Amino acid sequence: MESLVSASSRTQLLFSPAAVLFNQAATHSLRSSLSFNYTYSAEPKHKTVLCKMSASKEVKLWGGRFEESVTDAVEKFTESISYDKALYKHDIMGSKAHASMLAKQGLISDSDKNSILRGLDEIERQIEAGKFMWRTDREDVHMNIEAALTDIIGEPAKKLHTARSRNDQVLTDFRLWCRDAIDTIVRSIQRLQVALVKLALKNEGLIVPGYTHLQRAQPVLLQHLLLAYVEQLERDAGRLQDCRVRMNFCPLGACALAGTGLPIDRFMTAEALEFTAPMRNSIDAVSDRDFVLEFLSANSIIAIHLSRLGEEWVLWASEEFGFITPSDSVSTGSSIMPQKKNPDPMELVRGKSARVIGDLVTLLTLCKGLPLAYNRDLQEDKEPTFDSVKTIVGMLEVSAEFAQNITFNVERIKKALPAGYLDATTLADYLQIPFRTSHDIVGKAVALCVSKECQLQDLSLDEMRSLNPVFDKDVYEYLGVENAIRKFSSFGSTGSACVTEQLHSWVAKLGINRSSC
Numbered sequence: 001m002e003s004l005v006s007a008s009s010r011t012q013l014l015f016s017p018a019a020v021l022f023n024q025a026a027t028h029s030l031r032s033s034l035s036f037n038y039t040y041s042a043e044p045k046h047k048t049v050l051c052k053m054s055a056s057k058e059v060k061l062w063g064g065r066f067e068e069s070v071t072d073a074v075e076k077f078t079e080s081i082s083y084d085k086a087l088y089k090h091d092i093m094g095s096k097a098h099a100s101m102l103a104k105q106g107l108i109s110d111s112d113k114n115s116i117l118r119g120l121d122e123i124e125r126q127i128e129a130g131k132f133m134w135r136t137d138r139e140d141v142h143m144n145i146e147a148a149l150t151d152i153i154g155e156p157a158k159k160l161h162t163a164r165s166r167n168d169q170v171l172t173d174f175r176l177w178c179r180d181a182i183d184t185i186v187r188s189i190q191r192l193q194v195a196l197v198k199l200a201l202k203n204e205g206l207i208v209p210g211y212t213h214l215q216r217a218q219p220v221l222l223q224h225l226l227l228a229y230v231e232q233l234e235r236d237a238g239r240l241q242d243c244r245v246r247m248n249f250c251p252l253g254a255c256a257l258a259g260t261g262l263p264i265d266r267f268m269t270a271e272a273l274e275f276t277a278p279m280r281n282s283i284d285a286v287s288d289r290d291f292v293l294e295f296l297s298a299n300s301i302i303a304i305h306l307s308r309l310g311e312e313w314v315l316w317a318s319e320e321f322g323f324i325t326p327s328d329s330v331s332t333g334s335s336i337m338p339q340k341k342n343p344d345p346m347e348l349v350r351g352k353s354a355r356v357i358g359d360l361v362t363l364l365t366l367c368k369g370l371p372l373a374y375n376r377d378l379q380e381d382k383e384p385t386f387d388s389v390k391t392i393v394g395m396l397e398v399s400a401e402f403a404q405n406i407t408f409n410v411e412r413i414k415k416a417l418p419a420g421y422l423d424a425t426t427l428a429d430y431l432q433i434p435f436r437t438s439h440d441i442v443g444k445a446v447a448l449c450v451s452k453e454c455q456l457q458d459l460s461l462d463e464m465r466s467l468n469p470v471f472d473k474d475v476y477e478y479l480g481v482e483n484a485i486r487k488f489s490s491f492g493s494t495g496s497a498c499v500t501e502q503l504h505s506w507v508a509k510l511g512i513n514r515s516s517c
Contacts, residue, residue, distance in 0.1 A: 058137060058138070058147075075136060075137060075139075076136070078139070078376075078379075079136045079139055079140070080139065080140045080141075080379050080382065081134050081135070081136055081138065081139060081140050081141060081144055082136070083382055083383055083386065084140050084141045084170075084382050085134055085141045085144070086141075086177070086382075086386060087141050087170075087173040087174065087177055087382075088124070088127055088141055088145065089124070090172070090173040090174075090176035090177050090180075091141050091142055091145055091169070091173045092120050092123065092124050092145065093176060093273060094169060094172045094173055094176070094252060094269075094273065095116070095120055095145070095160060096116075096117055096120055096272075097252070097268075097269045097272035097273050098160065098163075098164055098252060098269055099112075099113050099116040099117060099120075099160055100113060100117075100268075100272065101264060101265050101268045101269045101272070102159070102160075102162055102163070102264070104265065104268065105262075105263050105264055105265055106263075107159075107162055107163065107262060107263070107264070108156070108159045108162065111156075112156040112159055115153045115156040115157075116149065116153065116156055116157065116159075116160055118153070119149045119152045119153040119156075119157065120145075120149065122152055123145055123148050123149060123152070126148075132148070135147075140166070140170075141173070142166050142169050142170065142173075143166075146160065146161065162262065163253065163255060163260045163262045163264045164252070164253070164255060165254075165255045165256040165286070167254070167255070167256050167257065167286040167373075167374045168251045168252050168253060168254040168255055168256075168282075168285060168286055169252070171251040171254075171285065171286060171288075172250060172251055172252040172273070174292070174381070174382070174385075175247055175248070175249075175250075175251070175275075175291060176273065178247060178291065178292060178295055178385065179244055179247060179248060181295075181389045182240045182241070182243065182244045182247075182295065183244075184389075184393060185240060185299070185302075185389065185392060185393060185396070186237050186240055186241065188392075188393050188396035188397055188400075189233050189236055189237045189240075189302070189396060190237070190510065191396070191397070191400045192233060192396050192399050192400040192403070193230050193233050193234070193506070193510055194400075194510050194512060195399075195400040195403040195404050196226050196227075196229055196230050196233075196403055197226075197227070197230060197503070197506045197507060197510060197512055198403075198404075198512065198516075199226055199403050199404075199406075200222070200223040200226040200227060200503060201223075201503065201507070201512075201514065203222045203223060203226075203408055204223065205221070205496070206221065206222040206223075206408060206410060206413065207219050207220070207221060207222070207413075207417060207481050207482065207485055208220060208221075208222045208225065208323065208413055208417075209416065209417060209420060209422060210225070210422075210494070215420075216419065216420025216421075216422055217420075217422070218422050218423075218425055218426075218484070218494075219417065219422045219423070219481035219484050219485055219494075220485075220494040221485060221494050221496065221499050222408065223499050223502075223503055224494040224498075224499045224502070227499070227502050227503065227506065229305065229309055230506055232305045233302075233305065236298065236301060236302045236305060239298040239301065240295070240298050243291070243294045243295050243298055245276075246290075246291060246294065247291040247294075247295070248274075248275050248276045249270075249275055249276055249277055249278065249279045250266065250269060250270035250273060250275035250277070250278045250279060251278075251279050251285035251286060251288075252266065252269045252270070252273070252278070253266035253269060253278060253282075254279065254282035254283075254285035254286050255282065255286075256286065256373075256374070257282060257283050257286050257287070257372075257373035257374060258282055258283070259282040266278035283372055283373045286373050286374045287370070287372050287373040287374055287375075287378075289363065289366075289367050289378065289381055292363060292381055292385055293360070293363055293364065293367065295385070295388075296356075296359055296360040296363055296384070296385065296388050297360055299356050299359075299360070299388045299389070299392045300353075300356050300357045300359075300360045300388075302356075302392055302395075302396070303352070303353035303356035303357060303391075303392060303395065304353060304357075306349050306350075306353065306395045306396065306399055307349060307350045307353035309346070309349070309399060310346035310347065310349035310350035310399070311350055313326075313343060313346045313402070313406070314343050314346050314347055314350065317343045317346075317406075321416075322409055322412045323408060323409055323412060323413055323416075324406045324407065324408055324409065325406065325407045325409060326341075326343050326402065326405060326406050327405040327406070327407070328341075329405055330343070330345055330401060330402050330405040330406075331343060331344065332344040343402075345398045345399075345401070345402050346399070346402055348398075349395045349398060349399055352391050352394070352395055353395070355387065355388075355391050356388050356391050356392055356395075358384075359384035359385070359387050359388040359391075360384075360388070362380075362384040363381060363384055363385070366378070366380055366381060417481050418455055418481075421446050421449065421455070421456060422481055422484065423456055423457070423478065423479050423480060423481060423483070423484040424442050424445075424446055424456065425442075426478050426479075426483070426484040426487050427442050427445065427456060427475070427478055427479060428441075428442045429478070429487065430475060430478040431468075431470055431471075433470060441467055441468045441470075444467050445459065445464065445467055448463065448467070455479075456479050457476060457479035457480050461473055461475070
């Protein structure tokens, strides 16, 4: 059994940041951007042969009851090999597990099993070497591999599809692919978390305005703000991991929809492929797309979080804010305005969230009207899923890259802090009287400052007492953003001690070496 799941046969999703063509044109075809080793190359690594219909055309593996070949238009419209060949590793894994189970159950001979396994290894080598010829007349990844296996080993290959339908086969492949994709995205999330925590470590003690309604509200530590995104990303990772748990059940052996009367062992194949168990209902097994809907929903929430981060940094990089300066390595210019330096990566992060959300909406719409069990409509679940994964990995990687290449403009931020009466709420807390009363008093103090064009800490004690005699000279210990920060003490607050504790926790959790920051 170990040979079926050896490290050499495990899928490695290679979402290399260096390979991500993140700024490719929006009109570029998804099909031309998916390659078989899951890198993001502009052109596919392996070519697909577009086969013309002819009298001598290869007979379909399902063609026994048909007297005519499908037309060119139908073949072109119904093929999926142009994109589902991305599942080839998982298809081969599933076929190896299935063949070994058939042999153990006495449904095929050990000799046939060994021939099948050797043939599948040869096909995988050909694919990896770029020598495998994908054919559209063989429709999809499953039929291409099975037909090629027949070409290589002959008659034993025809036994591989015993007690298996493409319905359960594709769902097995797809669950395996999504399972590995989740692991890849979680690793990308962790890389962004590390980048944000390191950015926080580099800016210890820096106070920035906190906003509500995009209006200045209270002072917060920059570290606290950055850790808010780290917390969001942690929930994102948790959603994906929860999704993976529910996803990790094996449909193989459910066949077309009703199972089989042959003595198969579905628990054996589930174990070989590292699933938790076989799916309990064969109809559900071939018709369920909950796992991919949940997966794309989780991706959409990640995209929203990254879009919000992108929006904040785009604003902060503007001349109006001037809080951050991106390095030239993560900026672009204008074709007409020579002075421009744009934070384009984060603008595209914000923009590409629409794609990820759109992929989810596509799948939801696809599934909404389908009766049980399998319907050909479900062939359309692959491209939105591949696009969602590709896009979300790119967004995460470029966000981490951006975080490693920005500088916070400390002096500009400090000059901006006095505006907005950020210490007003702290002053209300100081009064220790019924809050609605203190709220009214401090509101009048702010109005007085507005009329005098000064800050709260600039008011004299007599001016404060003219509003209410409750003020005393210790009031100045609560005024000013530095004093305000020192007064925060509740769990999870922006107080220095609280933020330091949060930061230490994340450094330990993410295994960050402080000396590298």
